[in-house]
Amino acid sequence: MKTSHGITLILSIATLLILPAYFFVDESVARYAFAHEALFLPIFNTLSLGADSTYWLIGSAILWLIWKYYKKNELYAKRVAFLFISIVVTGLSVNIIKIIFGKARPILLKKEEIFGFEWFVLPSAYDYHSFPSGHTTTAFTIATVLTLMFPRYWPAFYVYASAMALSRVLSWNHYVSDVIAGAIFGTIVTLLLYNIEKISFKNCH
Numbered sequence: 001m002k003t004s005h006g007i008t009l010i011l012s013i014a015t016l017l018i019l020p021a022y023f024f025v026d027e028s029v030a031r032y033a034f035a036h037e038a039l040f041l042p043i044f045n046t047l048s049l050g051a052d053s054t055y056w057l058i059g060s061a062i063l064w065l066i067w068k069y070y071k072k073n074e075l076y077a078k079r080v081a082f083l084f085i086s087i088v089v090t091g092l093s094v095n096i097i098k099i100i101f102g103k104a105r106p107i108l109l110k111k112e113e114i115f116g117f118e119w120f121v122l123p124s125a126y127d128y129h130s131f132p133s134g135h136t137t138t139a140f141t142i143a144t145v146l147t148l149m150f151p152r153y154w155p156a157f158y159v160y161a162s163a164m165a166l167s168r169v170l171s172w173n174h175y176v177s178d179v180i181a182g183a184i185f186g187t188i189v190t191l192l193l194y195n196i197e198k199i200s201f202k203n204c205h
Helices: 003-035 037-051 055-068 074-101 106-112 134-149 151-170 176-197
Strands: none
Touching: 003 037, 003 106, 003 151, 003 176, 037 055, 037 134, 037 151, 055 074, 055 106, 074 176, 134 151, 134 176, 151 176
């Protein structure tokens, strides 16, 4: 499947999933997570650290230095460089989108019964940065990059990304529609970067 066809398919799926999730699923799932606070919060707050972009950026930067200058493996250096760039681009982009949409996080629903969008909020207004999920964007960016590198293992990569998305919902950080949007955004932007850069991992010397 061509990249352009894949992106069109993903966008179509996004439209079919995000709106119904926002209107019919978000609040009920959030309230379910609230009701199971003692079980969910300790587990899923910890689990979601697996999609913290800081750790992945530091790790990929260190690996790039090793493979570029110590091991001198251009193939691996190029791979981790693309991973690093993809995480940076999707992360910065999604933070801009968060400010535009200004969607209230689940914690505001729990404390003040606030749900929905404020639009164009301040960068410091963390509780209104719910849409899309940044951690989920990062997780699906990573899964997409790794799939492009090692297509045989794509199920494992997307199981990881899906687990990160679930953790963000059950730890009250995001709604279902937020993680769907993050998954779609991370995947599409990574594919666009791959297509624009015309990167070939197989032919790197």
